[in-house]
């Protein structure tokens with residue numbers, strides 16, 4: 001039981017600590033004195049802050065239901081500026097004699113407004129784009145106006161792709177074709193000759209180096225993309241033969257996303273620099289070195305080389321990269337290249353927050369231990385009862401082992417008809433009483449035996465979340481990626497429950513049961529009791545990278561409402577964009593239903609029910625209205 005004075009003593013500082021918000025929030029999120037999560041988008045003006053619960057209130061007043069994906073444009077701007085400032089500072093300090101050019105890989109978040117903001121705010125720094133497909137190239141060509149900004153083309157390129165790229169080159173775009181496969185070169189040379197336009201070429205190299213992390217299959221000998229050293233030499237020879245070696249301008253590699261360890265980053269840079277120098281030795285013009293993505297986000301705030309974190313800061317990343325490049329090139333007396341990185345995740349992760357409400361909870365209630373047992377209770381149940389009574393901090397593990405043994409034996413007896421339903425229920429209650437008591441006793445232990453790690457999970461509540469994991473946080477389901485999640489209000493109250501989250505897809509995979517923890521991974525999340533007639537709102541943070549388009553229509557739960565916010569230094573803010581989420585009719589049409597036809601079919605069924613006297617004609621009208629309202633409605637739970 002939680003004591004009342006502990007509840008009263010709880011402070012927002014304790015909440016900030018409990019949810020690690022200052023560790024993963026990167027200065028963009030904090031807790032206010034009244035227990036709200038606030039957005040602090042200006043890293044140099046902490047006074048400017050906007051409360052998320054107040055934003056939610058404003059959204060509800062405007063008729064926008066949960067779940068909502070909230071985007072904060074200022075945060076995106078800030079991340080772009082930080083990246084460029086960091087590189088600029090490192091280059092000035094170390095004496096680098098060229099410049100940094102970032103490009104944003106479109107696949108990380110393809111939404112129009114993201115590209116618009118990146119090209120607009122990034123324009124100050126000549127921030128460019130990276131396209132990996134025809135559709136992305138077309139989007140990039142339309143969005144990018146700055147002739148100084150680079151447009152890097154990775155991925156398979158067919159004739160249409162190449163022609164478009166060559167025309168763009170003629171128009172003045174700084175567009176690079178990066179060879180991912182040796183076979184691509186012939187088609188490019190052929191189209192270049194046919195159109196009379198010389199391309200800027202790059203090679204994507206296969207790194208021998210391989211990094212740790214979730215997404216790092218891009219590195220290593222077995223990576224599926226890129227050229228090995230023999231193939232790079234073949235490309236050089238082919239270009240020499242065609243008298244086009246001056247078109248080879250860039251070396252590119254991509255080690256994988258979310259590289260947690262700075263050592264892996266340095267090793268890859270060194271390897272790439274050697275290839276770069278080698279190409280200059282071969283007579284290629286060069287001038288550009290593209291280090292790909294990989295700059296990680298510290299999702300759990302632990303600042304370690306764990307997969308959800310990173311053991312370096314942005315400044316350290318930039319300084320290490322610049323230093324490693326200079327070391328190799330200075331040694332060879334070669335000019336410093338224009339440095340390009342393709343950071344996606346680190347630019348956009350922070351700026352989106354998924355907000356949702358809790359619809360209901362299923363509480364774990366520990367059954368009380370009976371005072372005594374009924375007559376004729378089977379011996380095994382009596383033994384279980386004795387084990388429960390004698391459990392103490394000294395014998396927790398032993399008692400639990402006994403409990404599991406007795407419970408399983410009793411279940412066996414039940415199957416064979418030797419234990420009644422009522423007796424089995426009694427045994428299960430004693431068992432769960434013990435589990436709950438053990439969880440309490442473990443708090444007194446300094447060291448919890450690893451076998452008992454899962455105990456808290458067994459007795460956690462289930463909070464039902466109005467969202468779909470598959471649609472809004474697909475990486476959580478697909479690869480067990482962990483995002484910071486916390487309540488966005490009531491942080492001046494002590495959270496007294498521990499819970500896992502279940503979404504509304506009714507799929508047993510539609511849950512979140514791993515949470516950030518400074519030391520490992522937590523199996524449950526501290527949450528508050530629900531209050532009558534009051535919504536309880538949570539946020540999943542740092543979801544701006546990859547989650548939006550990877551999400552799917554599992555159970556036909558569609559896109560959420562999306563709102564973009566622009567915050568001003570005086571704490572005021574504008575909802576600059578609202579995009580209503582999918583309606584039921586939208587998602588049905590995605591899977592080829594024709595909403596009109598569905599309505600007609602249902603009307604026929606309703607008419608038949610009228611004919612058969614099951615409903616009246618007037619009822620048919622109401623039923624049809626409900627059907628049509630449903631079609632127009634949001635796919636999520638509406639209050």
Ligand SMILES: *Cc1c(COP(=O)(O)O)cnc(C)c1O
Pocket residue numbers: 105107108130154254256257258292293294295342343344345346545
């Ligand atoms: C995915 C990808 C990126 C983006 O990586 P981040 O880790 O998100 O920065 C960059 N370049 C290429 C070629 C990619 O495939």
